[in-house]
Amino acid sequence: MAIEQLSDGRWKVDVEPVKGKRFRKSFKTKAEALRFEATCRAKCIETPDWSPKPKDGRKLSQVIARWAVLHAHTLADGAERRVLLEAMAVELKDPVAARLKAVHYSEYRAAKLEAGSHPKTLNNRLGYMRAMFNVLRHLGDISYPNPLESVKPIKLQERELAYLSDPEIDQLFAAIHKRCKTPHVAMVAAICLATGARWGEAQGLVPERVKDGLVTFANTKGKRVRSIPIDSELEFRIQRHFKAHGLFSNCLNSFDKTLGASGIVLPAGQSSHVLRHTFASRFVMNGGNILTLQKILGHTSLAMTMRYAHLAPDHLQDAVRLGPVTDFRQFFDTWPT
Incomplete structure (x- = not known):
């Protein structure tokens, strides 16, 4: 008998469509069992090597470990991202990855939001988890769709990009020269202001990358090398600094503390990046x-x-020049007094 009912009410399929190929599986209903039996018989006739795929019962933590083996090594922050994903798996109670539902993740996110997590942080976490599933599906390690495909990021208020005025730049460097014990802070800050570099990019400079009127950043966020022209005076001072003080040390904390003590008020979350924005x-x-x-x-x-486009001198000026109203006197000069 290919199909029989078990004592617990489930239906067991035990079918051998061709000699030597036997399939066994249990279902909740007889209809499901019949469909499976028919599929096995038809597929084995059409494709003798066919075999039903077993269910992927790996836990979310196991899938993350597999992603780490296959892909994390290609990322600059692969190790840190794995730690974060593993922490998320624990918080989600490590479900079977194939059974993770969008609603489960949304409930988890809502709880984190209520507990005080920042929406931007939660959007980053969603992006990391979705990217992990996409990579594994692309590599053929999982066959099911991305369970978080339908989860939308939280809409965020666009952050204000603050920049320093001339008096604030003077105020900042006066504080740096007064408070910072290391001479590297002033030079790294000057490079950021002159080139728009991120702090880490400027701090990672070596003498060989400052020459011929160019400064070359190789340790960039986008993994691309880029060269920026600089003034000859700045080039001279950078080279002189290297000869006198050696390579730049890790001095971001000193800059952050000095900026905080300088009296310059910035929007929350902005520190050394204000130099780039400036x-x-x-x-x-x-x-x-x-x-x-x-x-x-x-x-x-x-x-x-x-x-930054809204800061351009002619940004959106066509709204005035080409708009429907060019003479506002018609609205006001005829009003009764």
């Missing part, structure tokens, strides 16, 4: 081309650079 803002306000700025900053997406 360069970009001044570049645009002085008439710089937005595409050139994209290359200088090393943005892979023009959308990132367009955040």
